[in-house]
Amino acid sequence: MKASPRTYMTSIALVGSLLATSACSSSGGAGEEAHLTIATVNNPQMQDMEELSSHFEEDNPGITVDFVTMEEGDLRAAVTADVASGAGQYDIVTVGAYEVPQWGAQDWLLDLTEPLQEDAAYDVDDILPPLRDALSVDGKQYAVPFYGESSILMYNKEMFAEAGIEISNNPTWQEVAEYAAELDTDEHAGICLRGKPGWGDLFAPLTTVVQTFGGNWYDENWDAQVNSPEFVEGVEFYVDLLKEHGESDPVSYSFTECLNLLSSGKVAMWYDASVAASILEDPEASEVAGQMGYTHAPVNKTEESGWLWSWNLAVPKTTKNADAATTFVKWATSKEYHQLVGEELGWTRVPPGARTSTYSIPEYKEAAAAFAPITLEVMESVDPTHPGVDPQPYVGIQYVPIPEFQDVGNQVAQGVADAIAGRTTVQEALDSGQEIAQTAGDKQK
Amino acid sequence: MRTNPETPTPSRPAVATLPTQAPLAMWGGAPPRRARRPDTGGAAAKQTARLARGLVLPGLIFTILLTQIPFVVTIVFSFLQWNQLRPDEIRFTGWDNYAVVFTGPDFLRSLGATVTITGSAVLLSLLLGLFLAVLLDRKFRGRGLARTLAITPFLVMPAAAALLWKWLMLDSNVGMVNWSLGLFGIDPVQWNTNYPWATIVIVLVWQYTPFMMLILMAGLQSQGRDVLEAAAVDGAGPVRVFWSLTLPHLRPYAEIATLLGSIMLLQVFDPIAIMTKGTGGTKTLSYLLYERAFIGLDIGQAAAFGVIAVVVTIGFAMITLRSVFSIFVEGKVR
Numbered sequence: 001m002k003a004s005p006r007t008y009m010t011s012i013a014l015v016g017s018l019l020a021t022s023a024c025s026s027s028g029g030a031g032e033e034a035h036l037t038i039a040t041v042n043n044p045q046m047q048d049m050e051e052l053s054s055h056f057e058e059d060n061p062g063i064t065v066d067f068v069t070m071e072e073g074d075l076r077a078a079v080t081a082d083v084a085s086g087a088g089q090y091d092i093v094t095v096g097a098y099e100v101p102q103w104g105a106q107d108w109l110l111d112l113t114e115p116l117q118e119d120a121a122y123d124v125d126d127i128l129p130p131l132r133d134a135l136s137v138d139g140k141q142y143a144v145p146f147y148g149e150s151s152i153l154m155y156n157k158e159m160f161a162e163a164g165i166e167i168s169n170n171p172t173w174q175e176v177a178e179y180a181a182e183l184d185t186d187e188h189a190g191i192c193l194r195g196k197p198g199w200g201d202l203f204a205p206l207t208t209v210v211q212t213f214g215g216n217w218y219d220e221n222w223d224a225q226v227n228s229p230e231f232v233e234g235v236e237f238y239v240d241l242l243k244e245h246g247e248s249d250p251v252s253y254s255f256t257e258c259l260n261l262l263s264s265g266k267v268a269m270w271y272d273a274s275v276a277a278s279i280l281e282d283p284e285a286s287e288v289a290g291q292m293g294y295t296h297a298p299v300n301k302t303e304e305s306g307w308l309w310s311w312n313l314a315v316p317k318t319t320k321n322a323d324a325a326t327t328f329v330k331w332a333t334s335k336e337y338h339q340l341v342g343e344e345l346g347w348t349r350v351p352p353g354a355r356t357s358t359y360s361i362p363e364y365k366e367a368a369a370a371f372a373p374i375t376l377e378v379m380e381s382v383d384p385t386h387p388g389v390d391p392q393p394y395v396g397i398q399y400v401p402i403p404e405f406q407d408v409g410n411q412v413a414q415g416v417a418d419a420i421a422g423r424t425t426v427q428e429a430l431d432s433g434q435e436i437a438q439t440a441g442d443k444q445k
Numbered sequence: 446m447r448t449n450p451e452t453p454t455p456s457r458p459a460v461a462t463l464p465t466q467a468p469l470a471m472w473g474g475a476p477p478r479r480a481r482r483p484d485t486g487g488a489a490a491k492q493t494a495r496l497a498r499g500l501v502l503p504g505l506i507f508t509i510l511l512t513q514i515p516f517v518v519t520i521v522f523s524f525l526q527w528n529q530l531r532p533d534e535i536r537f538t539g540w541d542n543y544a545v546v547f548t549g550p551d552f553l554r555s556l557g558a559t560v561t562i563t564g565s566a567v568l569l570s571l572l573l574g575l576f577l578a579v580l581l582d583r584k585f586r587g588r589g590l591a592r593t594l595a596i597t598p599f600l601v602m603p604a605a606a607a608l609l610w611k612w613l614m615l616d617s618n619v620g621m622v623n624w625s626l627g628l629f630g631i632d633p634v635q636w637n638t639n640y641p642w643a644t645i646v647i648v649l650v651w652q653y654t655p656f657m658m659l660i661l662m663a664g665l666q667s668q669g670r671d672v673l674e675a676a677a678v679d680g681a682g683p684v685r686v687f688w689s690l691t692l693p694h695l696r697p698y699a700e701i702a703t704l705l706g707s708i709m710l711l712q713v714f715d716p717i718a719i720m721t722k723g724t725g726g727t728k729t730l731s732y733l734l735y736e737r738a739f740i741g742l743d744i745g746q747a748a749a750f751g752v753i754a755v756v757v758t759i760g761f762a763m764i765t766l767r768s769v770f771s772i773f774v775e776g777k778v779r
Contacts, residue, residue: 074718077739084529084742102530197722248617250634251724266618339530403530407741417724421638 017430029224034063040094041075041311045147045281045351049332050339055169055340056331058199063324072255075199083108088318091325096200097310098399098406105144109317111140115326122330126355128379132308134395143312144333148353149275150297150306150378151208152371153396159183159268173209173298176227176269179246183268192258193242195250197417199399199409202254202430205271205400206416208297210234211388212305217408217437219402220393222444224437226267226412227430230389231327234300236426241421251417265287271298273309274353274378277371281348285353294371295379301389306378307398310353338364353379391443404440407409411436491636516755522748529742542749551733552750556757559729562642563710566649567703573650574657574702575695579687581658582665591663599655604713610648611637611720641725648716653709657702664698700770711758730754 040046050067057064067293068090070078083103095103103109113136116124124132124141131145153171160167162184166280168175180190194202202238210216213229218224225231247261259276261267263286274294283289298304313332315325331337339349347367349402350358352375357375358364379384386396399409415429483694525540546552581592600605614622615636623633636644668691676686714731722729736749736755 073740077735080742081739082528084532106530106532197724247632249638250637251638251641251722252611252617252720260620403528403742407743410736410740414722414724415640417722421641421725423725 006040015200021083030245032323036065036321036324036328037068037089038092038094039068039070039075039079039090041072042069043275043286043311043377045275045349046094046311048349049146049344049349052337053342055312056328059331060324060327063327065328072200076200082356083316083318085319088320090316090356091319091321092328095147095312095315096313097131097312098200098396098401099247099309100143100312100314101137101401102353102397102403103314104135106139108317109142110317110319110322111142112329113141114325115138116141116144116279116330119330122334123357126335126357127333128354128356128382130308130379131423134310134384135312136310137326137442143314144329145312146333146353147258147275147308147351148302148308148310148379150204150308150353150382151210151272151304152274152373152374152378153269153271153295153298154262154277154279154280155179155269155293155295156188156262156265156267156288156291158291159188160293164421167293167295171298172342173212173300176271176298177231177237177245180241180269184245184424188265189261189267190245191241191271192247192253192261192267194254194258195251196247196252196254196412197410198254199406199413201417202274202413203409204398206235206238206309206413208305208387209238209300211397212300212302214235214300214301214389216388216390216392217405218328218393218441218444220391222393222441224434224441226437227427232427235416235419235430239416239426239434242420250361252419262286274306274371274375277375278348278350278352278368281368282346284346290370292370294374296374302387304378304380305381305387306431308379308382308384309398342367343422382413386402402440402444408433408437408440447621463718485664505694508664511668513613519748519751523752525748526745527743529744538745542745543753545746546753547750551728552753554726555728555730555733558642559711559731560695560725562645562649562713562727563707564733566648566653566713567706569646569650570653570706571703573654575661575699577654577658577690578665582662585649591735595658599659603650603652604719606652606741607648607716607719610716611649612642615644615720635735637720644720645713645716645727649710653706656709657706658703658754660698660705661695664695668694704766709738 004041012425019374023406030031030033040049050069053065053067074098076096079090079095080099081087081088083093095109100109101252104378127145128148131148133192135141135143135145153176155167160183165182167178171179176191182189182190184313194205196202210231211234213230213234215234216225217229233363247253247258247267255272256273257266257278258267258270259279262276265288271370277292278293280286297307298356299305315322315329317370318383319325333354335355338361339353341350342361342363347361347363349367350364352358352368352372357425359372365372382397384395384397412430412433415424415433416426418424419426419429523542524537524539525535526541527535577595581588581595587593600610612620614620617623617633617635620636622636624632626632634640672690673686676690681689712731713729715730716733717723717727717729718735723732728736730750734747734750737743737750742746
């Protein structure tokens with residue numbers, strides 16, 4: 001069938017004009033009065049930011065702030081669609097480390113290099129260098145880390161003491177599986193691991209497991225390695241551990257669910273984002289505050305296995321309130337904001353892993369003694385250019401920074417979820433995953 | 446197949462057949478023949494008719510624009526290669542996207558999931574709704590309150606209902622369902638992991654039973670008491686009355702409830718996105734479309750899936766409407 005070029009152009013123009021009119025009507029005028037809409041993820045640090053945003057509104061009369069809070073997967077879908085289509089619904093978006101370099105290269109985000117460097121009080125050089133590098137393309141910084149994280153093993157010291165187990169400082173996955181078997185009782189599960197399908201859910205920790213088992217998504221020539229023996233071994237290990245000693249109903253579980261389970265003392269260990277530690281140590285939010293121990297991510301064939309991730313604030317180019325939006329981004333990532341969180345909400349709730357100076361605030365060092373040193377230590381020791389055993393053609397640990405990866409990761413994760421439920425085997429799930437991954441890999445060649 | 450479903454009988458004024466003609470025409474039935482107006486013959490009547498048509502025209506044009514332009518745009522999109530993260534590589538790609546739809550495993554699996562989930566949820570909620578409607582049609586103290594309570598699930602937003610079931614009811618640690626099962630010594634069930642399909646159907650049945658109940662209750666209330674009394678006088682027991690009188694009387698109501706319920710449930714999305722993420726046979730067409738468009742970011746493929754889904758739905762609807770549903774088939778109406 002031949003589509004006449006004119007019909008095609010007309011319809012594009014029509015859609016374009018519709019989008020344009022809706023964009024105009026939804027945003028207010030620029031200048032003094034500005035109404036900012038922020039899309040953000042439903043993690044506790046972001047909820048703190050929402051709670052404290054009234055301080056920003058007081059300091060900046062004329063600017064009002066509105067938060068749209070979503071689950072990680074929904075946020076990603078909503079923000080990508082909004083930014084890619086140029087709809088301009090949001091003035092500030094919360095973007096993961098995965099998207100920033102891709103979106104920066106597409107010229108979708110405002111270049112923040114100058115506004116950040118011009119302001120001496122803001123002290124942009126204080127931001128952790130590996131994160132700044134990850135968020136820059138050709139020396140232009142497109143986003144500011146709100147908080148950064150690695151992945152660590154969190155464990156309930158009291159349960160370990162009760163069972164009489166000594167945990168090593170750099171545990172292997174085999175050791176962790178043994179601990180989990182011993183700690184799995186009627187009162188609590190042995191370990192909590194993410195099982196909810198999604199590349200950012202299940203596959204964030206699972207990719208690090210695969211990498212330390214010697215597998216990876218792609219080899220140096222962008223050939224998919226998803227059903228290689230190492231990849232299969234890693235996934236089988238994870239699935240078996242989850243089935244035998246993990247939480248009940250794992251397909252429902254991601255970060256938030258595991259956090260709830262751990263903070264109510266119903267599980268002994270948890271391998272997940274280091275940022276969780278600050279919530280587990282908050283006596284108001286957690287029943288296990290003070291009982292927790294933290295150590296490096298478990299390994300198999302590599303020295304380290306933690307990931308490197310940051311949630312960042314960026315300003316889409318489509319915003320009508322660029323100045324006000326930049327002001328807010330600077331406020332929310334400033335040293336003063338960290339002080340504000342500490343004084344208003346408690347020092348353990350300061351966003352971690354973004355600024356070096358945070359780790360020298362005396363109150364923070366004292367309050368976060370349990371997890372601050374290990375967070376900084378792990379974040380400085382992981383290598384995003386070569387996290388696994390074999391070299392890889394991209395920079396990134398628990399993700400592959402190509403547009404197709406979220407689709408690939410998502411579909412393979414659904415297969416793994418079926419394997420967790422016993423509807424298929426890991427090998428079958430990964431065999432069909434291999435085909436999906438190869439199609440995406442071919443586009444990078 | 447009948448070619449001319451509406452042969453107006455002379456004794457019947459033609460105007461009266463209009464309401465049944467319109468839906469048929471909408472679903473691609475025979476074009477409605479111009480109804481013969483009662484022959485009043487005056488020029489004044491013609492003028493009134495012209496004025497009426499003129500008044501309706503803007504609304505009609507507006508509706509056509511509003512409903513058909515997006516569809517036409519979708520068809521255009523379905524012939525494009527267009528990944529949202531690769532804006533430089535948008536181009537015409539012929540039938541490639543449709544090839545993916547028909548050769549890949551996703552579409553048929555998804556169609557199956559849609560049919561089984563919609564079908565089971567509609568059927569179960571219809572049966573439960575009938576049960577509740579019959580119960581709540583009886584006179585008892587507190588009936589008003591009971592009816593209001595029974596309707597509540599339908600008023601809860603779908604996303605809120607899904608969250609409610611995820612955390613409050615089906616959670617494996619603190620969920621009330623597993624707690625109740627525990628009272629009978631049954632081990633906790635991992636609903637979402639092991640029974641995702643049943644999980645979705647349970648939530649949907651809970652939400653849509655009140656809807657079915659409402660419609661069936663309206664049917665029950667329109668049943669003449671004199672008929673029931675006459676049946677009782679003739680010696681029919683309650684079961685016989687229900688079977689031979691009430692059920693046939695309820696048929697058109699049950700049909701309209703099934704039709705509306707199916708239309709709404711075909712689009713179900715919230716519980717799948719919130720609870721199962723499309724695993725274990727719960728990836729319905731609407732969730733598949735969402736995945737292709739917002740996770741795959743592949744506009745072209747999503748549009749192709751959408752077009753095929755629309756074609757299949759219309760075809761399916763036409764066949765069922767014209768064969769099964771008495772309310773759309775003239776002559777079968779009581």
